[in-house]
Amino acid sequence: MTPRVVLDPDIPEKARAVLAANTPLLPPPSAPPPRPRFGGRGPGTVALAACQAPIWVYLPVLACWQYGKRAKIAGTVAEALIIAPIAIWGFYGLAFNMLWGLPLQVIAFITVLVRSGEPELPKLIRRHKGGYVRPEELNGPAPALLDRAQAAVDGVTRSEVNREGLLDEVRNTVTLPRQLWDIAETLAELSHLHAEQEQKTMGLTTPRVVEALRPRRKALNLATESVVKRVEALERYAARTRAADQALLELRALQNLAEGGDAYRDLLARTVRDDLAIAEIDDLTERARRIEEALHDSVEQARRAGLSLVPQAS
Structure with missing residues (x-):
């Protein structure tokens, strides 16, 4: 996958829709179109x-x-x-x-x-010039990290358990875009500082230059590690959501099988003892019950994974 443009969730919905529909035309935030x-x-x-x-x-x-x-x-x-x-x-x-x-x-x-x-798009670009991050601005590991974060968020929001309302849909709608924006902003700042370092050092790697860069590189590395942890938290949430989706699919499959239980009960009753038929159907029902319990457990784990993201969003 290729990372997409990330928009500030605080931008009004109508303006965000116009910007999202014209992402190829968005210039670097540092160079918005001049006011005519x-x-x-x-x-x-x-x-x-x-x-x-x-x-x-x-x-x-x-x-x-x-x-x-x-x-x-x-x-x-x-x-x-x-x-x-x-x-x-x-x-x-x-x-x-x-x-x-x-x-x-x-x-x-x-x-x-x-x-x-003047058309509406240039006005919105000037008004929200710091309200979006383009993948083209990122360098180093930043594009890959943004891609991972977007894939994790997409996995949660497009999941069946989220569409069914089994997760906290309102919190996902608010928290996940904010998490993605915070990650994108940090990655953009890290990329800018990396590029600035290269420009100021003019590519020199002499011992004195390396020693002078040591504190700055340490700060950049710590910030990068922090972003990686946030991306991994999103990926854990997405993994829990996938597990809950799988449990939901298994539950539905067994429920579909259980719905046809009467026909199998009648068939078995004609050929073997009634208690055997009942045992077969009861076994199917018990399997459905266990899968349902597993679904509830998976959904609860996904909820907890989502809640663990909330403190970082503040």
């Missing part, structure tokens, strides 16, 4: 607003047709009100429409101009 003059409104935008203003005033049915049903109905009604004076008074009705339409064109021009300009 006049909100990105140049001569072309002014010309477009000037062309659209008469359409909104005199052909509202055409302007509204690209929107929803209610907008189409409103545009049709407005068009009827514009055509009515012309149909009734002819040339005078046309002159009347042109007269009262002039101030409306000015209003339409200003409205279209205000609502035009």
